[in-house]
Amino acid sequence: KQEVTQIPAALSVPEGENLVLNCSFTDSAIYNLQWFRQDPGKGLTSLLLIQSSQREQTSGRLNASLDKSSGRSTLYIAASQPGDSATYLCAVVDTGGFKTIFGAGTRLFVKA
């Protein structure tokens, strides 16, 4: 059974710091891995999607990497801003393309 773990559960950093969020999964038979952002009381917003054949994806200040063989992904946020404060969730999609397993998320607080 696929399990997804995110470490740390919560993180507080000063504005401007670069940071890394970690995601690990137990079954390497995935089709893709997605990173989402969730603001309080809101739904999820897709940030990056990495296909299983890819090693990384970048969008602005965000960079996500994937090491499928070791079951790990990282989300790198450069020059963090108070507006980055949110919960970040990773999710893996199985090879069928539909069943999605989420981690519990990392709650990020960026201090001004």
Place this chain on the structure above:
Amino acid sequence: NAGVTQTPKFQVLKTGQSMTLQCAQDMNHNSMYWYRQDPGMGLRLIYYSASEGTTDKGEVPNGYNVSRLNKREFSLRLESAAPSQTSVYFCASSERYQPQHFGDGTRLSIL
């Protein structure tokens, strides 16, 4: 552009009551999903519909039924609500293998 719309946003039920959560998307996506989110547990897939006319169980389907009414709409029904079903319910849509787009959720309390 509304994206994914869920109704209602909040609901309080008594144990044993039934209700249907509604979801509609305007992005012409083939696939739709229902999740529940509980504190500290992330999202768990209840049911999904790969395309109009099909539905399949996810990780936690017990106590729920779904209907894919048409390409736009996917409803989730609780036939006899239980306190363990108190949660925030999210609907999402996507094309296969593509990022999922989420609604803002329905906050459901069962007393």
